[in-house]
Amino acid sequence: MFIKYFYLLFFVTLTEQYHFPGADDLNCPPSNSGTTYVKLKDAVLCNYDSSVRPVANHQNSTTVSFKLVLKYFNFNLESSTFSVDAWMSMYWIDQHLTWNPSDHDNIKNIFLFTYEIWTPDISIYNLANQGEDPELVSTTRCVISHLGVVMCVPPIHLDALCVPNLSKYPFDTQECQLRLGSWMHKGEEIDVKVDKNMVSTTDLIPNGEWEILSHSTVRHKGVYACCPNSTYPSVDVTFTIKRLAGSHAATAVIPTIVLVILTICLLSLSPVDKERMILAYVNLLAHFLQVQYIGWQLPLKGDNMPLIIVFSRDSLLLAMFALLFTLVFRSLLAKKTMPPGWVSSIVSGVLACKPGQVILLSDYSTKESAAAKGEEDGAGIVSTNTSVNNLQDWELFTRLLDKLFFIIYIIVYFVMIISLMP
Secondary structure: OOOHHHHHHHHHHHHHHHOOOOOOHHHOOOOOOOOOOHHHHHHOOOOOOOOOOOOOOOOEEEEEEEEEEEEEHHHHHHHEEEEEEEEEEEEEEEEOOOHHHHHHHOOOOOEEEEEHHHOOEEEOOEOOOOOOOOOOOOEEEEEEOOOOEEEEOOOOEEEEEEOOOOOOOOOEEEEEEEEEEEEOOOOOOOOOHHHHEEEEEOOOOOOOOOOEEEEEEEEEEEOOOEEEOOOEEEEEEEEEEEEEEEEHHHHHHHHHOOOHHHHHHHHOOOOHHHHHHHHHHHHHHHHHHHHHHHHHHHOOOOOOOOOHHHHHHHHHHHHHHHHHHHHHHHHHOOOOOOOHHHHHHHHHHHHHHHHHHHHHOOOOHHHHHHHHHHHHOOOOHHHHHHHHHHHHHHHHHHHHHHHHHHHHHHHHHHHHHHHHHH
């Protein structure tokens, strides 16, 4: 019983000595500082709650205007990341940060840190690393006017997801977006305002690989099926960037064109020439190395395969077939047996027309013609002449196939250049 009375007496004594704050204590004590600026700052921040949205009526929204002053940008193909370094100018009205300049030596502006005042939670929605803090406003100083207008210009670094489309590499253009908006507040609480000149590139440091062709800004109302009675507005800043293709064209496109010319040139040689065999092997190896080089240069991801790789792949197959055709034609020319009847029929049919004679006999070697003529002169009229013609059918038939494939290659490459070359 004594212990209960002891605790009761202790509590009464404590409550008499400790004074709980009441409504009269909300008035801030006068500052002891001798400077008017410090007194003004203490008066403005007195009873200020930086976690409360700065409106006199909580049903009113806070309009936030912001502008991006770009300093540098980069596009990383490997990580599909569009990075921006910029200054972000933000404006809003804080109705809790107002004063009468005449009461404070006509001071109209003061500077406060962002952690001392309320700041909008403007964030990037398509952040590349979703584990990072999406809010853009970092610790910086803001200028506040006596009317409550707050302006902050924090430096920011943004990493946004941007999946590339490399089908036109190395002459490709990409479109990357920055989607910005409040992270927690509804549109009825924080409203984002879009300015026509929201993005400034006057102070942009040039990127060595990409250039900005254009940029646009679109505001979304943010009406979703899950929340029909609320809006979550956001701003999409879209950048269209173009690759500076000088060095890429020199290492990817020009060698590919050279390999095409090399393939056509080797097919123009006679199959019996050793130079054709050497060129065919070198051409196939060069095609393989070129495909490997382009594949090493690019991250092969997504559904859109670069057209330059498709072109190089198909040209590699054509180079392989050019080598195979050369081997087959050399084998046919080495045959000593009599050709089947259908081979002789095809050769006779082609030689029956003037274009066929031009194709098959225009580059017929002088040595071969003399040998054929000598055999005809030293033979006995019909039988020997027929035998010689039959033995020459293999060469004429091979020459016909060689010319035919040469024309087909030219047509195929022409179609490939029109449809696949970026």
